[in-house]
Amino acid sequence: MATATATQRGFAVRCLRCAEETTVRLDVHDVHTFHCSSCDAEFTADDVREELARWGKLLAWLDTAPAIEY
Numbered sequence: 001m002a003t004a005t006a007t008q009r010g011f012a013v014r015c016l017r018c019a020e021e022t023t024v025r026l027d028v029h030d031v032h033t034f035h036c037s038s039c040d041a042e043f044t045a046d047d048v049r050e051e052l053a054r055w056g057k058l059l060a061w062l063d064t065a066p067a068i069e070y
């Protein structure tokens, strides 16, 4: 029986499609494809890299953006 103190394994990542956490699994037969058990989406490491690159561009812009004054 699982308890609240049970050790959680893996990485706390969110699905690219549905944003559920801890539902993403890696197929040991195809280590380049992730699968979400919540929404059944499949995506690759390159898909994740592209998403991170988009966030990186936003964060880089944010560092240089002037403060908005109200």
Ligand SMILES: [Zn+2]
Binding pocket: 015, 016, 017, 018, 019, 020, 023, 036, 037, 038, 039, 040, 041
């Ligand atoms: Zn999902």
